[in-house]
Amino acid sequence: MAKILVVEDHKELSDLIRDSLTANECLVDCVQSGPEALNQLRLYEYDLIILDLNLPGLSGIDVCRTFRQHGGNTPVLMLTGNRTIDDKELGFEAGADDYLCKPFHFRELVLRANAMIRRGVGQAANSSILTVGNISLYIKEHRITKNDIEINLLPKEFALMEFFVRHPNQVFSAEALIQRVWPSTTDSSPETIRSYITRLRSKLGASEDDPVIATVHGVGYKLVTSHP
Incomplete structure (x- = not known):
């Protein structure tokens, strides 16, 4: 059973993401700001991080970069409403593994999450x-x-x-x-x-x-x- 951290400041969207992943038999923790995310990552281990780009307190880019600089290797799926290649480039350079642009279909979110978790924990998860x-x-x-x-x-x-x-x-x-x-x-x-x-x-x-x-x-x- 995969454990996922969702970092999204819009509670309604966060709840929908949580419900979709929970229905897929995942354990899900949700936080709503950059500092909360880093604190959570210091305390707990996760199989996947779903991280919004625009967050209060600290951006998703900064959260991802700080996490990677401290040795974090959990796969990161970045969520963003920005579709420009420049924004995606910043995310990948900060250590994101994949991008999903808003609005998105929750089925696609679950499919991407499953694929990233499989890659992260090895073929046994397959x-x-x-x-x-x-x-x-x-x-x-x-x-x-x-x-x-x-x-x-x-x-x-x-x-x-x-x-x-x-x-x-x-x-x-x-x-x-x-x-x-x-x-x-x-x-x-x-x-x-x-x-x-x-x-x-x-x-x-x-x-x-x-x-x-x-x-x-x-x-x-x-x-x-x-x-x-």
Whole structure:
């Protein structure tokens, strides 16, 4: 499940963008100014940034340039009402990856967003079926199986499991999992993560020999690859 930051000062348009992306099963955070965007990017990681060119406080060009200068490599889709090549050139020079001119069709926005996210996270995102060891995740159907037995998961449990399956054997702290799987406006805590991990282990039949999600004490959690 991709996490996207939308930076757009017109709330009505921002809400429509959010709704379109949410319907496409993305997690979406929205802010309305340049300084808010940079602050959000300091606190959270995203798979895509949708950035309006004209923003209060700091322009989209300046936000993009500052983000890139500080090592940010998240794909940036710039939105603008300006169709001149000079304006687009400024955006590309600042580090934007693509441009979409207003007014635009929301279906095109979603298509571009999906394409940029695929390029950003690699070819695994292109697949509708993810398999790690004896666990298979069917993205489009929102299904998960272990040893070919289907497991019923709640939406947030599925989102957390999808993140683990995309990053097998990598350790993530509770805070990192909150940043990547929960919207920033959600009041979540390490206790929330522990609760979800416990439920996932129970539903996936974890055992001492097959912990599924292992605790790395003092660090975090990781999906342990297992082979049938």
